[in-house]
Amino acid sequence: MAELTMRDALNQALHQEMERDPRVIVIGEDVSGGAGGTSGKRDAAGGIFGVTKGLLPRFGEARVIDTPISESAIVGLANGAALAGMRPVAELMFADFVGVSLDQIFNQMAKFRYMFGGKAQTPVVLRMAMGAGMNAAAQHSQTIYPMLSAIPGLKVAVPSTPADAKGMLAAAIRDDDPVIFFEHKALYSRKGDVPEGEYLVPFGEAALLRQGRDVTVVAIGRMVHFAAKAVDKLAAEGITCDLIDMRTTSPIDEEAILESLSQTGRLVVVDESNPICSIASEIASMAATKGFHDLRAPVQKITAPHTPVPFARELERIYVPSPNDIEAAIRAVMKEV
């Protein structure tokens, strides 16, 4: 184990996977940076958040490919290279830029295997930074994993810890299906213990981070940490919760959630996304359709409001679900008998 930031854990996974498999390439805007600049320095950026730093000097320009600002072509490039046998890790910078490249994501990479009779595969990893917390406003802060999780053919990873970030990125690169890989901007500098050497976290397996009797709390991404705060605070009062980190929103580990719900009878779902058609909605629907007889209280959905992400610090703070909101929701389900 070594203590690493999520940024360094991701960087380690990229180094290890590129070392292991020569078919792995990294492409995107400024993944190294500096090409054509006046300083003459390459690897000037190493990715807008520094995740791909050091890959260019180690693996060279044939495998670490800076592209123009052309998101459709970046994802298309990854799709075509994958069809032709490579394993591209493409970066979109901000998840919001899915808007510019959506056709290549949901009409192309997601559908090739199925549409072409099972004879094609598109092992692309599409990395993107998401989430509020940096006052980056409405077009650089969204958590759009719900809309991509709704698309058959895509897998969707939303790690919350440095260890998961490393293990899930390595697993994503080895996966024969396209994986949309969401990295929360506010978690890049967060540290945690990370296993050294090869480390893989399988998809579709949620992590049970706290065990309790009273409430099942399901959270995703940065919300896992907010939920942990609330859960730990309430534990001191004798209210104990199962805290489940979903880790992947496609596939969803239904079994882990339903199993916990069958023990607690109470469910709180925390999702930084907008409320309609959110992952919180999906989990609530699952509880209603598959866990109805276990429910002792109405499900509490804690999400952002149905608004774009606002800019001002005060507004963004209200927008993002807080540990207090989660605590209140847990107390609310405990009041119902």
Place this chain on the structure above:
Amino acid sequence: MQQSPDQIRQAYRQMRLIREFEERLHVENPKGEIAGFTHLYSGQEAIAVGVCENLRETDYIISTHRGHGHCLARGCDPKGMMHEIYGRADGLCKGRGGSMHIADLTKGMLGANGIVGAGQPIAVGAALACKARGDGSVSVSFTGDGASNQGTVFEAMNMAVVLKLPKLFVLENNGYSEHTGASYGIGSDLKTRTEAFGIPVWEADGFDYFSVYEAAAKALEYIRAGNGPAAVLAVATRYFGHFEGDPQNYRAKDEVKNFRETVDALKQIREKVTGAGIFTVEELDAIDAEVLALIDASVESARTGPVPGADILLSDVYIDY
């Protein structure tokens, strides 16, 4: 660019195969046995064949919604294609793709594509893989005049130049973007526009196999020498509507008839090779008869092919289901 009689025979057969395949679909379509949208390639055969006859086994192509001609020219199995178009379980894509999504990765055919302009960035990605392999292979995209107005095509052209990739852009101007004339939709012109990206363009007569073959040969020679992307611009027409059932109110009454009677690709190649004494009319007729029998047999077996069931509906979404 001297071609052997065997090469010419092969090219003629491929063009005849596309023509018969498409003309037969035009006849079969109104009978109601074929579901969905069908876009026919008749009239443009010389372009697909003129390009693909230059390609090697390790090369890739990507096509459009009007993809049957490119698939056949690249060597996809006509019977498997016909079964796919009829939605059969033993079609090339198990009946899940249909006319607009025929692909055969084993032939380097990365798919017809229902989204106009989507194929070009994907073909650029395949070109990246070609460059990484370093075996001299190239990736080819076919792009209509309509698709050439999509931003994806501009992005793909620039990307191919920036990364200096072995990529051939084949621009097929068939005169119409769906129901609108190409002259209306294209600002500037396709040659100037493509050259503005730093991509050299070889122009060809899209009705003339030899013209397209030679233009593609020169463009591919440039690309395989490591110079980056190039383009072939070929003008032809489509003999049928945008889709089967299109009343084509946008076309002058005798437009297609005039093309068929004057510059038709099959008529031209027949006249040229018989005139030059390479083949006799009888030899070409024998090829025609063989192709016709193949199409007959393909339609016959497709009509009664196995119907796909829930097992096909619910598989190949992911690697594990």
